Amino acid sequence: MAAAARQLPPPVAMLRDAALAAVVAALLAIPLLGVRLVDNASGLTLDSRLPLVLYAAAAVFAGRLLLSMGGRYVAPSLRGLTSSLPAMPRNSLIVFGWLLALAALLLPWMPFAERSLIDKLTLILIYVMLGWGLNIVVGLAGLLDLGYVAFYAIGAYAYALFSMHFGLSFWICLPLAGLMAALFGIALGFPVLRLRGDYLAIVTLGFGEIIRVVLLNWQAVTNGPNGITGIERPTLFGLSFSRSADGPTFADFFGIEYSPVQRVYFLYYLILALALLTTAFAQRIRRLPTGRAWEALREDEIACRSLGMNPVTVKLSAFAIGASFAGLAGSFFATRQGFISPESFSFIESATILAIVVLGGMGSQIGIVLAAVLLVGLPEWFRDLSEYRMLVFGGAMVVIMLWRPQGLLSRREPTILLDPKPARAEATVP
């Protein structure tokens, strides 16, 4: 096909190409889109929807033609525009980051901040925090973790169970949940971290499934698929956010009128603080020996081993720390929802978090925020699409990867360079 395209004049080659694409699309559409299985009393029958095949073929024909025409006539002029994105100087990114944090702090006081918006932002912030936590594992240490949601689940269940059985408050359980997740991270990481990247990916994927299966079936402890309800809500130094409580409530203490919005705001600030803690930690540890060891190991494992580093302990620390942040986020999730079930911790969550990290540009903190808004926020706003939502989500993952394989804001240069050359930023991606 490539050889033929070279001989034909461009417009003809494009038409030919588009026609071929349309034929393939029709072939793909015939069995699954063209007919629909219908359940009847007598068994399955078929419902023919052949026009859909024609529409699909026509859409693909037009799309392919536009794409190749765009690629030939429009893209060269646009190329300068997109490639200038990662070239943004580092300082301006830092300023942008501070502005973003400030905006997040002030946002609830803006006149347009409705309750639903704060709710959505809280959800996005959970994913931002998870993304920042996973970024320690994937972005800094270069370990591919496909089961990150397992640690999130452990954190959530740890909080729910501790508070239910021992009556511990949220603020005591929060570090405990992080610790539990880190312990599980060490228990899993110790045997498997000597494996190469892809094996690690599949083992962590398997671990994620194991945790989910155990949560589903260990009825006595986790209540199985029904989940745990009535999880205690968080308090502010003992001040509860409900209308009435045993102790003083938030509204009573400050002498203001009770409103359910207060808790929404409190949760928003809580997750914002947790997320900022995560990113501050990640930024600081990059400058410490541990963080440098992670980056060095990511860039060249053999060189590190020759220099006497123990790769297993270095990786283990990254794995455990990343896991503990997932645990913190998990216990926040549990306290926000008041209800958890294994359903919330399926593989699709792991995939979403990993997609946020990779899409954000692996190592770029602001890139992760943008990616989280894109992947979690937009589908939330487009809930009206209902059944098409996940289709669009998956499609967006593919399209964005094709558009920017290195992530939205690619920033993967080592923190420390002997001879800092800005041009190396792209070249160090393995």
Added chain:
Amino acid sequence: MTIDIFLQQLVNGLTLGAFYGLIALGYTMVYGIIGMINFAHGDVYMIGAFVALIGFVVLSTVGVVSVPLAILVVLIMAMFFTACYGWAVERIAYRPLRGSPRLAPLISAIGMSIVLQNYVQIAQGARTKSIQPIVHGQYSFEVGPGAHVTISLLQIVIIVLTVVLMAGFTWVIRSTSLGRAQRATEQDATMAALLGVNVNRTISITFVIGASLAAVAGMMATLYYGVIDFYIGFIAGIKAFTAAVLGGIGSLPGAMLGGLIIGLIESFWPVFFDLAYRDVAVFGVLILVLIFRPTGLLGRPEIEKV
């Protein structure tokens, strides 16, 4: 465990192993040739199952009554259409990403998997589809006093079909020019291209072969279980990938062996332990194998060069 239960579970395990082996071949071939986990492969298998189901319904509507003929026609149909899907997935989501950071194609593959699942869910409905058994008949053997082992005709068909396909497939890889091109690309894609191998076409054909083998597994699942939905690809995919890793990823006999072992573990597990934790057992075995033999059972150890 008495001998009849042992033999019965052995037969069931072999049947399951045939499924996993066929799907695992697709994973291991793709991993061998371009070094990526084709995450959408499990969903390609699911599409194979749906195409087969639709094919059976079409044939029964048209009025085909001969069962062997129906199976043959549906087999060819499912392989063809599913191969188209395999080809399209590679062309759309993986080929443009060749040579980009290693994680990019993986994310794109996960995206593709989500797309395929939801596409089928929207096009065919989220409800589970079931079909009446088509292949009847079973044979019972007496293996001891009062102990019987039952093998259904369908199980024999599945095992024979799998063995034939795997033999044919091994022959293709070993003795045809296509197989040679494939092995050459696997070892060194740049060198193969310099020597006149059309690397892109070879990779496409790898996906087509992988998808058609998955389609066979899908058709067999439709016949064997009689119940499918849009989500069956995920768990079958992970298990088949586990099989590929267990056997040594990149190794074709390894994928078949791995599939067999996973099938046997799955069928023997409920005899001794709680059925609910069967999946845990499969992944537990994977972790154990990787700790003690990281290259898998038949994989060649990889020598890292600086």
